[in-house]
Amino acid sequence: MPEPARKRSDDxxxxxxxxxxGATRLALELFWREFSNRRQxxxxxxxxxxPYDSGESQTDQGISKQGNRRVRALLVEMAWIWLRYQPGSALTQWFNRRTQGTGPNRRARRIAIVAVARRLAIALWRYLKDGIIPEGAQMKSI
Structure with a gap:
């Protein structure tokens, strides 16, 4: 593995x-690129x-599903794991607030976890780029 990817993976x-x-796969398949902003x-x-635009109607149709599907699936799995191992993080608290009161509605949870996956990808990018630890996240004890 190239040295920059190894460092990102270790971080x-x-x-x-x-x-x-998971860290190695993200480093090799996603974070080898240089991104200018979170939207990228x-x-x-x-x-x-x-987006869907037709006449005066403007709505969102769901996620675009463009790009690397393996990384997308990995990020969704990581988002579920993040909820379990990072209960005090801002991402977990956002998910809990968003899905509170949905009861047994699994669809609402599945939709919300995709948003957590996107936010997690952005938080990890910021962590690697600027050294900003995701809000409320815990580091492993060495």
Whole structure:
């Protein structure tokens, strides 16, 4: 593995809830690129809303599903794991507020987890780029 990717992988694996394999896959398949802003990160993995414009009607149709589907699937799985291992993080609290009161409605939870995956990708990008640890996230004890 190239040295910059190894460093990124090691940095990601320091966060609780992100394993060595997931960190390595993200480093090799997503974070080898240089992104200028958060929108580019979300668009690269296809986790942004797809707009629909027709006449005066303007709505979002769901995620675009453009980009690397393996990374998209990995980020969704990481989002579920993040909820479990990072209960005090801002992302987990956002998810809990968003899905509160939905009861057994699994569809609402599945829709919300995609938003968590996009936000997690952006938070991890910021962590690698600027060293900003995601709000409320815990690091692994060494």
């Amino acid at each position: 990601l694996a320091r966060l609780k809830g992100i394993g060595e394999v 990160v979300g668009a690269c993995v296809g986790l942004v809303p797809q």
